[in-house]
């Protein structure tokens with residue numbers, strides 16, 4: 001590696017409050033820095049301190065992204081906690097950094113319906129500036145580190161993995177983009193967690209039946225919406241790239257051919273690792289500190305052989321910390337879990353106002369809905385439990401009235417404390433599909449479900465007492481303005 | 493060298509720091525645990541490695557297989 005890798009990385013200057021779409025990570029980092037949502041660590045750090053810094057930043061309210069310019073023994077910088085706050089999340093969408101979560105949800109939901117927005121194909125992408133195909137050594141290019149103490153090694157926790165159909169590797173329609181954890185097992189070897197219900201699990205199973213390798217491109221440091229989309233649950237026949245264009249408010253995503261395998265990859269990524277999942281091979285992988293806040297066990301999992309690494313000059317390695325919620329992964333998987341569930345529910349129940357499925361990847365969900373008649377809230381919850389994603393992931397469902405903001409937990413607790421009669425409003429549905437990574441799932445993959453209907457009773461349910469809601473006294477809004485001004489003046 | 497996690501001696505040098513002689517990384521060929529020479533003893537010393545996370549080599553073949561390997565076609 002050249003000495004250039006040790007110099008300050010140059011990121012272009014960003015525009016404050018712009019609604020632009022980001023085509024790479026660097027332009028987004030520039031915006032974060034301009035908005036006070038990225039800090040640089042200029043002193044050299046030990047690689048194993050980066051996990052701690054990711055944990056620390058996520059502990060802060062509106063914690064920043066942290067860019068490590070010099071990592072001991074390595075040539076290139078590392079950035080963590082890029083998605084790790086609601087401010088950063090809003091900036092990713094080109095919104096004001098103070099935008100409330102419910103507004104971010106509604107905007108994302110609006111953009112969701114712009115699907116499909118096809119990509120723009122570009123050549124000469126910066127990621128193909130440098131390509132190594134011989135004597136591959138991942139450590140030369142990527143500043144790898146252990147995230148949590150008892151992880152079995154260094155992991156890629158935020159990789160956007162492009163996998164192709166083994167029978168038709170250059171087909172756009174059959175290309176899948178997803179995030180799966182990867183353990184570094186050698187200079188040119190990785191482990192991959194391909195769960196059977198993941199898209200890549202389907203592709204692998206199909207290839208392994210024919211004893212064929214699955215070509216993949218592991219893209220690191222993509223633009224923020226692409227990384228966001230890689231961890232969004234959509235149907236197998238839908239295109240993640242066409243969703244990136246939609247979520248960027250109609251601006252097409254830029255894609256390019258990977259250097260050696262010709263897979264269609266995000267053109268803006270910092271690093272692209274190409275290779276194959278070896279067919280019919282399993283090897284010890286894990287444990288790894290996972291999103292439910294505990295370690296997953298060691299299992300026999302699939303293996304990737306690296307055949308090429310391409311990278312922008314002085315590539316930034318983007319990785320995330322995950323641990324006891326909340327950490328960066330909880331921000332990354334919050335609204336992209338909530339919106340698809342909302343769309344599925346809204347399809348059959350237009351009364352539904354919003355869905356907050358951001359507790360441990362949708363294991364806990366709050367639904368806000370209008371109620372047409374008695375039992376309606378419970379019916380909405382049962383519909384959620386029969387959606388493709390909700391069926392396995394959702395375990396605890398709270399239903400609230402349409403005027404309760406499901407993203408405001410104080411309001412949700414108000415609804416629970418004043419609307420729920422535990423005898424009739426709490427239901428347990430036994431022996432349903434569950435999420436195996438949830439440590440309370442027993443056996444792993446099975447669950448009993450809990451529904452709490454915290455909506456106001458309606459006929460024909462017996463309504464024993466009318467509920468007359470308080471409204472803010474006249475002048476409240478005027479006084480909000482006056483008090484805000486006085487507070488501002490007092491702080492000067 | 494002994495693997496801190498499974499106590500076997502099938503350990504290989506995985507990488508040396510690309511800049512300077514800052515560290516080496518080792519990997520166990522039995523259990524795939526890897527560590528950096530500069531890490532704290534609870535991650536590098538077989539005697540100090542947390543017992544809850546130790547792995548018995550003989551337990552590896554019977555670990556859960558994810559995803560299952562399908563039968564060969566044709």
Ligand SMILES: [Zn+2]
Pocket residue numbers: 495496497498499500520521522523524525
């Ligand atoms: Zn070992």
